[in-house]
Amino acid sequence: MAVGQRAAVGNLIRNLRKECGSQRNGGGGGRASSSPLPSLRRAFSLYDQINLIDNVPDDQLRFQGFTDTGFTVNGVQYQGSLLCVGNLLTSWSPKTFSHITPHALSIFQIIRPVPEILIIGCGRYIQPVDPQLRNFIRSTGMKLEAIDSRNAASTYNILNEEGRIVAAALLPYGVCT
Missing domain, CATH: 4.10.910 (30s ribosomal protein s13; domain 2)
Structure with missing residues (x-):
């Protein structure tokens, strides 16, 4: 300069x-x-936190925390993997990333409206998605984002709070393979 x-x-x-x-x-x-x-530093550092926006409606799912074995959603602690679609939450059977198959996600063949994006929380580390699974997800009309479970929960919060139709399939953060 x-x-x-x-x-x-x-x-x-x-x-x-x-x-x-x-x-x-x-x-x-x-x-x-x-x-x-607010300073820009504070605004950008909030992305890593689960609790991003206050005053979320009571009927809207919001991840508030996580452990190696589960998640806290709307003040309730859940153990194991979770599957979220919009504001619906259910326990989910996969225990490791290799257990995430088209069969484990077959619910997305019947859910309407189809979520615009499926966020897969891979556990502690990002994992490469099997081409067969990727093709299955595309066939449903959804986009795919596979990231670590901590950031997957945060991303789900952001998109859900924006009013977007979003789904998350999350393994606990302690899962490493």
């Missing part, structure tokens, strides 16, 4: 700080802000 550009950026930042300061103090013709804007 050239010296002139650096000086221009520095002046711009100083002017913005002055304007923000005068607005907070009631000057500048603008309405004073009652609370500061």
Whole structure:
């Protein structure tokens, strides 16, 4: 960056700080802000947390935590694998990633409306999805995202809170293979 550009950026930042300061103090013709804007650092770091948005309706599923053996959903602790479609939750039989087969996901052949995306929580580590399973999921009309279970639960929360039709098939976080 050239010296002139650096000086221009520095002046711009100083002017913005002055304007923000005068607005907070009631000057500048603008309405004073009652609370500061959240920092970008905090906004981006929230993605890794399960509890992302407050004031979620009571009838909406929301993952609030996880352990090596299960999940906490809407204040209730569940052990083992879970299958979620929209705001419906059920226990699910697969215990390891290799047990996730088209048969284990056959419910998606009859569920309507078809979720736009299926998030597979692979356990502790991301696993490659078998081509046969990938083809089965595509045949239902869903997109597929296979990620670790912690981030799968978080992604499910975000998409569900946005009102999107989403499904999650989650192994407990302690599953490693």
